[in-house]
Amino acid sequence: MEITIQKQIFESISKAHRILLPLPTFPTGDSLAAALALHGFLHRLDKDPKLVCLGAIPERYGFLPGVDQISTQLEQGRGFVISVRTTDAPLDELSYHRDESKEKVDIFLKPQSGQYRQEDVSFKSDRFPYDLIISLGVASLDLYGSLYEGNADLFFETPIVNIDHHSNNEHFGEINLVDITATATTEILSELLENFETNLVEGPIATNLLAGILIETNSFQHIKTTPKSFLRASSLISQGADQQGIIKYLYKTKSVGLLKLWGRALARLRQVPELGLSYSLLRQEDIAKTGSGVAEILSVAEELVASLSDSKLIAVLYEEALGRISGLVYIHPTLSSLEIGSLLGVEQSHGNIFTFRPSAATLTEAEAELLARLARVKPK
Numbered sequence: 001m002e003i004t005i006q007k008q009i010f011e012s013i014s015k016a017h018r019i020l021l022p023l024p025t026f027p028t029g030d031s032l033a034a035a036l037a038l039h040g041f042l043h044r045l046d047k048d049p050k051l052v053c054l055g056a057i058p059e060r061y062g063f064l065p066g067v068d069q070i071s072t073q074l075e076q077g078r079g080f081v082i083s084v085r086t087t088d089a090p091l092d093e094l095s096y097h098r099d100e101s102k103e104k105v106d107i108f109l110k111p112q113s114g115q116y117r118q119e120d121v122s123f124k125s126d127r128f129p130y131d132l133i134i135s136l137g138v139a140s141l142d143l144y145g146s147l148y149e150g151n152a153d154l155f156f157e158t159p160i161v162n163i164d165h166h167s168n169n170e171h172f173g174e175i176n177l178v179d180i181t182a183t184a185t186t187e188i189l190s191e192l193l194e195n196f197e198t199n200l201v202e203g204p205i206a207t208n209l210l211a212g213i214l215i216e217t218n219s220f221q222h223i224k225t226t227p228k229s230f231l232r233a234s235s236l237i238s239q240g241a242d243q244q245g246i247i248k249y250l251y252k253t254k255s256v257g258l259l260k261l262w263g264r265a266l267a268r269l270r271q272v273p274e275l276g277l278s279y280s281l282l283r284q285e286d287i288a289k290t291g292s293g294v295a296e297i298l299s300v301a302e303e304l305v306a307s308l309s310d311s312k313l314i315a316v317l318y319e320e321a322l323g324r325i326s327g328l329v330y331i332h333p334t335l336s337s338l339e340i341g342s343l344l345g346v347e348q349s350h351g352n353i354f355t356f357r358p359s360a361a362t363l364t365e366a367e368a369e370l371l372a373r374l375a376r377v378k379p380k
Contacts, residue, residue, distance in 0.1 A: 008175045009161055010196055016047065016131035020158070023053035023070070024138050025145035026294065026355075029061055031137030033212030034163070034185045036066045038134060040205045041193055050075065050130070054147045058295035060258075063249040064211060065204030074151060075129060082107065083122045089114035133158050135173065137185035139166040163188055168337070183229045186212025190232050206241035214246055218306045224333055258299055260290040265300045265316065275374050276312035276332075278304065281363050284319040301328040301353050313340070313374060317358070317366050325366040327356045335377075343373045 013019070019042055021035045035051055042049040051070045061067065084091075089111035096107045109116060133155065135141075141148050141155060148155055162173030165182040182188045190209045193201050201209070213233055217225045220233075237243050265280040272279075282297065290296070301316045308314055312332040320326045329344060330353050331337045337354070346354040358366040 005175060005177050006192060006195055009163075009177060009192065012132055012159065012161055012175060013042070013045070013047070013134075013196075018130050018132075019047055019049045020074075020130040020133045020154075021049055021051045022074075022133065022135065022144055022147055023051065023055070024143040025053075025055035025147070026143075026298070027053060027055065027057065028137060029058070029215030030184045030186055030212040032057065032061055032067075033064060033208045033215065034136040034189050036064055036069075037186065037189060037193070037205050037208035037212070038136065039069060040066055040208070041196075041200055044200045044205075045197075052147065054145065056293070056295055058299065059255060060250065060295075060299055063245070065207055074147060074154075084109060084116060085120040085122075086111075089116050089120075130154070130158050132161065134161045134163065136163050136189065137165070138162075139164060139169045141170075141172050163192070181226070183224050183226055184213045184216035186210075186216070187229060187232050190236060194235070201236075202240045206236045206239040207246065210236040210241035210243060211246045211250070214250065218302075219247070219251065255296075257290045257292055258296050261286060261292045261296055262300055262303060264290070265304070269304075271311070272371065275371075275377075277315070277371075277374060278308045278311040278313070279315040279317065279367075279370065280304065281367065282316065282318035283363065284321065287318065298328060298353065301330065305330045305353070315370060317363055317370065319363055323361045325358050325360055325363060327358060327366070327370070329354050329356060340374070340377060343376060344370075 021039055023035055024031060027035075039049045039051050051066075052072075052074050053070050054072060054074075057067060057070060090113065091109060092112040093110040094108070096105055098105050138144065160173040160175075162169070162171065162176045162178065163185060164178050165180060165185050165188060166178075167180045169176075169178045171178060177188060177192070179188050186209045190201070190213075193205070193209075210233055213229055213236075214220070217229055220229065261282070264286045265282060268282075269278065269280045271277065280300075282300075287293070287297070297316060297318055301314070304314050304316065312335055314330040316328045318326055318328075327344070329340075329346070331340050333352075341354060341356075344354075344356040346356045358369045360366040360369045
C-alpha cells in the first residue's frame with residue numbers, strides 16, 4: 001500500500017466535514033461492513049458522514065453495528081445562488097418578501113449609492129452538500145444503480161476516494177486505493193484506519209471490519225485467504241471485535257425462509273464434473289412460498305460456494321417472473337472471470353458472485369443455454 005495514497009486520503013478526510021458513504025444497490029457483506037466501520041470512525045473524528053443505500057440490506061447482515069443508520073434517501077439540498085456585483089453600488093440593505101398566492105419570492109437590494117443594473121446580476125446552482133464521497137468495495141459507479149444514475153452530477157462534481165480490492169475496479173476516483181492482493185475491502189480499510197488513528201478503532205468499528213473479512217473469506221475457508229487476513233483479524237479481535245457474535249449471526253442463525261429456499265436449491269442441485277460446474281434451479285413458486293427475495297437467493301448462492309469447494313463454477317438460475325430468468329454465478333479465482341463473464345453477459349458483481357440474465361424465457365431453456373456457453377471454455 002503506497003504511503004502517499006494513504007496520506008492523500010488522510011488529507012481529504014481531514015479537510016472534509018460532510019462525507020457521503022454510498023452503498024451499491026446490492027451491497028456485499030464486505031462493502032456494507034466497510035461503510036459501517038468508516039461511518040463510525042468518521043463520527044469519532046467529529047465529521048458528519050451520511051450512509052445511503054437505495055437497495056435492500058440483506059437480512060443476514062442486520063446484526064452489524066450501526067446498520068440502522070443507513071438512509072434510503074439521498075439528501076440533495078442543492079440551493080440556488082443569485083450573485084449581484086456591488087462594485088459600483090455598495091449594498092446598504094437586503095430584504096425579501098414571499099408571496100404565497102403567486103408562489104414567488106421578491107428580493108430587495110438597497111444600494112448606498114448608485115443603482116444595480118441587469119448586467120450586475122448572475123445566477124448559478126449552489127454546490128452539493130457533500131465535501132467528499134468515499135466509495136468502498138465497489139468496482140464501478142454503475143453498481144450504485146439509481147443512486148448514481150439519478151445523481152450523476154453529484155458524483156462528477158464531488159471528489160471521490162475509491163477504496164477496493166476487486167481486480168476489475170475502474171479507478172473512477174480522484175484518489176484510488178485499489179489493492180487486488182487484499183482479500184477484502186475491510187482488510188484494506190482496517191490498515192488505513194489503524195495508520196490514521198489506531199486508538200479510534202475499537203468496539204463496533206473493529207466488529208464491522210472483522211465481519212467484512214470473515215464474510216469475504218467465508219471464515220478463512222476461501223482460497224484467496226492470505227496470512228495478512230489472519231493478522232488483520234487477530235489485531236481487530238485485540239481491539240474489541242466481537243468475533244463470537246459475528247460467527248453466531250453469520251453461520252449459526254438462519255431464517256426459516258432461507259432454510260426452506262436452501263432445501264429446495266439442494267434438492268435440484270446438479271453437477272457437471274467435466275466443466276467443474278455445480279448449479280441449481282429455483283422456480284418462481286419456490287421464491288414465493290418461502291417469502292424470499294434477491295437477498296435470500298444471493299445467500300443461497302453464497303452457501304453453495306461455501307459448501308462446494310471442489311467446484312470451480314457455481315450457478316443459481318431462478319425464475320424472477322413469468323418469462324424472465326436471472327442467474328448468479330461464482331467464478332473460481334483460478335479461472336478467467338473476464339472470459340466467462342463475457343460468455344454469460346454478466347451485469348454486476350456481489351463480491352465474487354456475478355449476476356447475469358439468460359436470453360431464454362424458461363428455466364429449462366436457461367439451463368441449456370448456461371451449459372452450452374460454459375462448454376466453450378472446457379478445452380482451456
